[in-house]
Amino acid sequence: MHRPVKIWTPWQTYTFWYPFEAHAMVHHTIFKSDDSYHLKEEKDKFTIPMAWWNGPVLATLGSIPFVLISLFVGTWIVEITAWLTIFGYYCTYEYIHWCMHLPKNRIVEEIGLFSGRNGHHLLHHRHMDKNFNVVLPIADWLFGTLIRRAPYKFTQVKGPSVPDVQPVTKLVDK
Ligand SMILES: [Zn+2]
Numbered sequence: 001m002h003r004p005v006k007i008w009t010p011w012q013t014y015t016f017w018y019p020f021e022a023h024a025m026v027h028h029t030i031f032k033s034d035d036s037y038h039l040k041e042e043k044d045k046f047t048i049p050m051a052w053w054n055g056p057v058l059a060t061l062g063s064i065p066f067v068l069i070s071l072f073v074g075t076w077i078v079e080i081t082a083w084l085t086i087f088g089y090y091c092t093y094e095y096i097h098w099c100m101h102l103p104k105n106r107i108v109e110e111i112g113l114f115s116g117r118n119g120h121h122l123l124h125h126r127h128m129d130k131n132f133n134v135v136l137p138i139a140d141w142l143f144g145t146l147i148r149r150a151p152y153k154f155t156q157v158k159g160p161s162v163p164d165v166q167p168v169t170k171l172v173d174k
């Protein structure tokens with residue numbers, strides 16, 4: 001989603017621009033880390049979620065390894081459970097990402113965990129190469145792209161469920 005996807009075959013190299021264009025070129029251009037992090041124009045509302053078909057496609061692709069396990073153990077329960085789990089995770093992502101860019105004092109926004117996730121995603125809108133995860137930052141932690149605070153000051157959006165992610169200024173004794 002942050003660079004075009006290249007697929008090499010012996011005959012030709014294919015470049016898929018769709019995920020990059022929909023996310024990096026559209027979502028990141030409209031929603032930045034300043035006041036524009038919160039929806040400003042009604043017409044941009046539908047650039048918050050991904051296209052409806054992305055969820056089923058991603059759950060199907062992500063659950064491919066479980067097809068092999070299902071065939072091995074002789075029951076499709078494994079594949080179905082994996083598909084539903086991935087799809088559930090995807091729905092959680094879509095919902096909280098929606099609430100992040102379109103706050104409305106919902107109960108979910110009152111939860112401290114939401115505020116933490118919101119700060120994480122706000123930093124992603126500031127530094128596109130950091131904090132790729134939205135729900136659980138496991139991949140960010142594994143691949144070293146996790147940041148908890150901004151490396152330097154910036155004009156950040158304010159709101160009841162937006163934490164301060166500015167760098168910690170250390171007081172130095174003179
Ligand atoms: Zn976003």
Ligand SMILES: [Zn+2]
Binds near residue numbers: 001002023028124
């Ligand atoms: Zn992004």
